[in-house]
Amino acid sequence: MRAVPSSPDTLLEGHRPGRVPRAVRSEQLLGVADRLFAERSFHGASMDELARRAGVSKPVIYDHFGSKEQLFATCVRRTGEALAEQVRTAVRKESEPRARLRAGSIAYFRFLAEQMQAWAVLFDAQEGGDARFAAEAARIRHRQSELMIDLMAESAGTEAGHEGRAMLEAMTLAIAGAYESLSLWWREHPEVPPEQLADWILDLLWPGLEGLMTQLAASR
Amino acid sequence: MRAVPSSPDTLLEGHRPGRVPRAVRSEQLLGVADRLFAERSFHGASMDELARRAGVSKPVIYDHFGSKEQLFATCVRRTGEALAEQVRTAVRKESEPRARLRAGSIAYFRFLAEQMQAWAVLFDAQEGGDARFAAEAARIRHRQSELMIDLMAESAGTEAGHEGRAMLEAMTLAIAGAYESLSLWWREHPEVPPEQLADWILDLLWPGLEGLMTQLAASR
DNA sequence: CACGGTAACCTACCATAAGTAGCCTACTGA
DNA sequence: TCAGTAGGCTACTTATGGTAGGTTACCGTG
Structure with a gap:
């Protein structure tokens, strides 16, 4: 696999595909998470889907927020x-x-x-x-x-x-x-x-x- | 394994170990579940532990209540x-x-x-x-x-x-x-x-x- | 202008726990 | 005596939160 990181959910200006500064990534993840939790509710939302939607791999999320609960709490x-x-x-x-x-x-x-x-x-x-x-x-x-x-x-x-x-x-x-x-x-x-x-x-x-x-x- | 079904959590009079009429088992399970949920809260309680405490195997619980959520709802x-x-x-x-x-x-x-x-x-x-x-x-x-x-x-x-x-x-x-x-x-x-x-x-x-x-x- | 250090990421994996398929066995009534 | 069935069990599958460890782009310095 590993094709071109095909345009993720939200296009961030500047930093084309991958590699984005930490703060920006955090913000983007929170945005996607907000929407995801809103439509699926805590339990129904999976970290895998969140990762997919954000166009990023799971460990990235964990690196930013530690756990699903912490992420949710932040939202x-x-x-x-x-x-x-x-x-x-x-x-x-x-x-x-x-x-x-x-x-x-x-x-x-x-x-x-x-x-x-x-x-x-x-x-x-x-x-x-x-x-x-x-x-x-x-x-x-x-x-x-x-x-x-x-x-x-x-x-x-x-x-x-x-x-x-x-x-x-x-x-x-x-x-x-x-x-x-x-x-x-x-x-x-x-x-x-x-x-x-x-x-x-x-x-x-x-x-x-x-x-x-x-x-x-x-x-x- | 399969030793004597060593006295479970709650001793039901009559029906020694295993084999108990459906209604009785239901009642017993609900009692154990009540306590379990109370101390561990929904998420923290596992069906495996519930089964263990009740001295019964998991499928029995599912046969009675269908799912963890239904069991909880009943409680x-x-x-x-x-x-x-x-x-x-x-x-x-x-x-x-x-x-x-x-x-x-x-x-x-x-x-x-x-x-x-x-x-x-x-x-x-x-x-x-x-x-x-x-x-x-x-x-x-x-x-x-x-x-x-x-x-x-x-x-x-x-x-x-x-x-x-x-x-x-x-x-x-x-x-x-x-x-x-x-x-x-x-x-x-x-x-x-x-x-x-x-x-x-x-x-x-x-x-x-x-x-x-x-x-x-x-x-x- | 190499080049080492680090930040940002990824692939592959583990562990837990819900839920299920399929078999076994003790009781009941004819 | 012997089906028929209610009551149970073992052993699996699946889904998902979470992690170990390696890889690559970027950036400031000698």
């Missing part, structure tokens, strides 16, 4: 960060707590709608099955909700002490879980607009959230 | 049903909506506390990784929350129509997701008592929930 983390960034930006455009939460929620669902692909990577992970990225998934969820709460608190000036700390963390995660599940439901009902989803979940969460915040502010 | 479903039963019973002991939700929540967390093992089976699934039991997990989550809402509605006499239907379903799932995430958090903070968890999440969800219910009742 998830990147997507999670992009999502967080979107939300953060949207939230910062508003000043009133409820408006901020609403804006953040809409941004969140919009991101999912645009990046169904990335979305799949993010959530099939937890659904998907192995308990292996629990850590990664949890971290994302954690950061996501912490972000929203923090951003809300920005305007409320709350900073809970002792006991309230645990509660805040727990509630934060619970909320993130609610968003996650709702996102899953949305997959089967894509006709519902993001704003609608946001309004629903705000109606559900906001009253209690407001109560918790004033309660925290009082006991500080 | 999850059973546990989910047990959980639902606990919750249902607890909820029925109260009559006021809020009290019912609280009782259900406490029962939910108590179940998890007592059955950490079963719990692991239920939730590592989603975390765990493969997107393969998504269906099963979703179904459980769905039923779980539907149950709680239905039981609450029992006393409120609400039965939404058209549009509200979708919202109710979505919110129902969101709530289940919140409980799930909270349960995950609880694993790292077992010192918090179930009642405390219940109160926290009630403070978070109840106000909005009440609002949604009256809103539905009005638009009916």
